[in-house]
Amino acid sequence: MTKIVCVDCGNKCERTGSRQKRCPKCRRLNKLERYRKRYRKKVEEFAKRGLNYNYNSAYYKKHKKRIDLNNKRYYLRNRGRLRIQALQIIANNKPIKCAKHNEWNCCGDSINIDFLELDHKNNDGAVDRKRFRGDTFHRWIINHPKEAQQKLQILCSNAQWIKRRRVENKKIELWIEKKKVIIDRRKR
Numbered sequence: 086m087t088k089i090v091c092v093d094c095g096n097k098c099e100r101t102g103s104r105q106k107r108c109p110k111c112r113r114l115n116k117l118e119r120y121r122k123r124y125r126k127k128v129e130e131f132a133k134r135g136l137n138y139n140y141n142s143a144y145y146k147k148h149k150k151r152i153d154l155n156n157k158r159y160y161l162r163n164r165g166r167l168r169i170q171a172l173q174i175i176a177n178n179k180p181i182k183c184a185k186h187n188e189w190n191c192c193g194d195s196i197n198i199d200f201l202e203l204d205h206k207n208n209d210g211a212v213d214r215k216r217f218r219g220d221t222f223h224r225w226i227i228n229h230p231k232e233a234q235q236k237l238q239i240l241c242s243n244a245q246w247i248k249r250r251r252v253e254n255k256k257i258e259l260w261i262e263k264k265k266v267i268i269d270r271r272k273r
Contacts (some may be wrong), residue, residue: 177234203226
């Protein structure tokens, strides 16, 4: 690895990033200083309005159980409603049913909402699982309907498994073909 000279302290260190200008110690200090500046700004804004910035955290600590219970009740009460709204948006105001029902004949009751799931068309669901937690995924669908319709489809659980197996089989076939090419090259 190449060595760089830190712009803050002047010490030499190994480069770990392509645009690195600071040594690891100075990077940590820089992040801490940026955090402190943001915190100071918030405290100043609250002081201008005549409020105490630390009041909210003290209130939360004092009433933590009650606040958490209310948040849980709200989530449980609204998650079904949000899920149905998200399914309606993906179905584009058509009947909510499995997208592959006619093609694969995967489900006898393709309209039962309990069996239906949201599926990523391009198999990029891992990105969204990292990005969204809880009901925030359904809220994103409601707030970004066009993007969600392009990215998602509604499938029953059986169709999800069929799709998964087909993707795995394609990967296995590609792997076998690559191995055949490598073996053919060795024989020559």
